[in-house]
Amino acid sequence: MARIRNLRISVRRVTLRWTLVSCVAPFGTELGTTPAHADYLEGGMSTPVFSIQTYGVNDTWANWFNGARHRWNDTPTPASIRRTIKDVPRDITAGRYDDSWSGNYMYAGTRERRTFLIRVNARRLAEEIEPGGRGFALAAIGTSVHELGHALSLADNPETSRSSIMKYSRPLTRTHPYDYDIDEVNRIY
Numbered sequence: 001m002a003r004i005r006n007l008r009i010s011v012r013r014v015t016l017r018w019t020l021v022s023c024v025a026p027f028g029t030e031l032g033t034t035p036a037h038a039d040y041l042e043g044g045m046s047t048p049v050f051s052i053q054t055y056g057v058n059d060t061w062a063n064w065f066n067g068a069r070h071r072w073n074d075t076p077t078p079a080s081i082r083r084t085i086k087d088v089p090r091d092i093t094a095g096r097y098d099d100s101w102s103g104n105y106m107y108a109g110t111r112e113r114r115t116f117l118i119r120v121n122a123r124r125l126a127e128e129i130e131p132g133g134r135g136f137a138l139a140a141i142g143t144s145v146h147e148l149g150h151a152l153s154l155a156d157n158p159e160t161s162r163s164s165i166m167k168y169s170r171p172l173t174r175t176h177p178y179d180y181d182i183d184e185v186n187r188i189y
Ligand SMILES: [Zn+2]
Pocket: 021, 022, 023, 024, 146, 147, 150, 155, 156
């Protein structure tokens, strides 16, 4: 379990046992970890219809998170990810984390009562793409789409020759789930 910092989780959740899915980015550099190969992540939601809340980000990031939700919601799958201002145990945020991962999906609880926290590492993305431009926006959205893919039970680096938003080798600025991802969500749900 990696260190957990800058983590705002409610008191009722601090006692949960968390599992970390650290997502290295498609940066072309070897980061020293061997990713597990599996197509299905038990740590996802039991349903593709759920709400998330954002916190600790400005309007720009909030819009990018909205864009990521819509990338999934616009697919021909049952995925329907809404944003709520209520306190739900499913958070997405961004920050400048001093870690090598570009994104991070932490989950706890049972599949039926899933809690998760998504963090996008703005510092890591900025090492690859100049902030302020369209490329950075796409990378932020694409990373968020990848992390939301975990909430939809997709695992990192699926064993397939087809393209996938879950592969580390995907283009960093890719924001739309691929046909493989759509097929997998439809298979699981
Ligand atoms: Zn991942």
